[in-house]
Amino acid sequence: xxxxxxxxxxxxxxxxxxxxxxxxxxxxxxxxxxxxxxxxxxxxxxxxxxxxxxxxxxxxxxxxxxxxxxxxxxxxxxxxxxxxxxxxxxxxxxxxxxxxxxxxxxxxxxxxxxxxxxxxxxxxxxxxxxxxxxxxxxxxxxxxxxxxxxxxxxxxxxxxxxxxxxxxxxxxxxxxxxxxxxxxxxxxxxxxxxxxxxxxxxxxxxxxxxxxxxxxxxxxxxxxxxxxxxxxxxxxxxxxxxxxxxxxxxxxxxxxxxxxxxxxxxxxxxxxxxxx
Amino acid sequence: xxxxxxxxxxxxxxxxxxxxxxxxxxxxxxxxxxxxxxxxxxxxxxxxxxxxxxxxxxxxxxxxxxxxxxxxxxxxxxxxxxxxxxxxxxxxxxxxxxxxxxxxxxxxxxxxxxxxxxxxxxxxxxxxxxxxxxxxxxxxxxxxxxxxxxxxxxxxxxxxxxxxxxxx
Numbered sequence: 001x002x003x004x005x006x007x008x009x010x011x012x013x014x015x016x017x018x019x020x021x022x023x024x025x026x027x028x029x030x031x032x033x034x035x036x037x038x039x040x041x042x043x044x045x046x047x048x049x050x051x052x053x054x055x056x057x058x059x060x061x062x063x064x065x066x067x068x069x070x071x072x073x074x075x076x077x078x079x080x081x082x083x084x085x086x087x088x089x090x091x092x093x094x095x096x097x098x099x100x101x102x103x104x105x106x107x108x109x110x111x112x113x114x115x116x117x118x119x120x121x122x123x124x125x126x127x128x129x130x131x132x133x134x135x136x137x138x139x140x141x142x143x144x145x146x147x148x149x150x151x152x153x154x155x156x157x158x159x160x161x162x163x164x165x166x167x168x169x170x171x172x173x174x175x176x177x178x179x180x181x182x183x184x185x186x187x188x189x190x191x192x193x194x195x196x197x198x199x200x201x202x203x204x205x206x207x208x209x210x211x212x213x214x215x216x217x218x219x220x221x222x223x224x225x226x227x228x229x230x231x232x233x234x235x236x237x238x239x240x241x242x243x244x245x246x247x248x249x250x251x252x253x254x255x256x257x258x259x260x261x262x263x264x265x266x267x268x269x270x271x272x273x274x275x276x
Numbered sequence: 277x278x279x280x281x282x283x284x285x286x287x288x289x290x291x292x293x294x295x296x297x298x299x300x301x302x303x304x305x306x307x308x309x310x311x312x313x314x315x316x317x318x319x320x321x322x323x324x325x326x327x328x329x330x331x332x333x334x335x336x337x338x339x340x341x342x343x344x345x346x347x348x349x350x351x352x353x354x355x356x357x358x359x360x361x362x363x364x365x366x367x368x369x370x371x372x373x374x375x376x377x378x379x380x381x382x383x384x385x386x387x388x389x390x391x392x393x394x395x396x397x398x399x400x401x402x403x404x405x406x407x408x409x410x411x412x413x414x415x416x417x418x419x420x421x422x423x424x425x426x427x428x429x430x431x432x433x434x435x436x437x438x439x440x441x442x443x444x
Contacts, residue, residue, distance in 0.1 A: 117300075
């Protein structure tokens, strides 16, 4: 016993180093698996508060740009209203009186921290559980998609950016219904993502648009993502991997919309029935 | 609470805030960022409690991780360089370190740069290895380490020159 104690005391710096190193290694490995990085994230009281006060200062610098973006979006929405006054009535065959607000609920939020330089990028927004924001809500801007909420605290939420090697988003070609999954390889610049698993029979053309597919319970169908920059046939020869140039400038986003799919629970329950 | 302790506490807070609010957003040429917060570890007073020093380095890394959503990569790298600091000090400064009379303000500039470089490169290598976490991308890791290290060493040298009060 005495010897063990002596050993511990003699090597206490090394043992402390080993302990702390293993802890941080554990935290790192935990952060590699989706939905597990609970402890160390920027959506908490301290970091959220500091980021929010910092962004309240830096917001003034790109006020003009953001106003311009909002104005363009208003413009587009206005022209949609004026040019197709009765399109809403035409697209829905009947009015569902139970969920008359539609399938999706949209809230606006502000980005208070944006990363795009590492291989696992996250954003922090200034809304959280107290605004009824939960995990697996989609986040978009007026130009395209941004990511998926993956962690929330009371006042803040963390967004798993599409520029993250863990991100997988269902996407499709606009011209046809061929679907694939949108991911990021962690190396290319912040303007390009990859669309994998597109069937070789799909009519892939340079410059075509990519949008979200309707198969996920997170994003509604038809949100724009980007255009095809280049494409290669995989080594197996069955699927294309497409380089997609994003519509969104991920390095300059400030105002975002958080989308909640009101039917997502029902769909999930239907797809994964509880085993007896 | 003497002035050394207060100085260290102020350094701890200021370096973390500077790192997460300024240096994490530089993104030079797309994705090159400097990490000068490790100046806290590099310039920590030497004849001090080693256990406390390692623990403080862990906390420093953990706080930076907290802000930049990176799991525990900064903490792991910081703990490692805190642990291997004494041998590196012995290697770069030699005799002065043996007598425990080292003052960073009074050391030669060239040996200080060597000392900075060794620890910065080790820190960045461990950090990017853990961040990418894929042995097939080793070239990418080395590339990131190289560019970020140059940036960090330059900034560390600049900051240590700017804020040194030379008394000979």
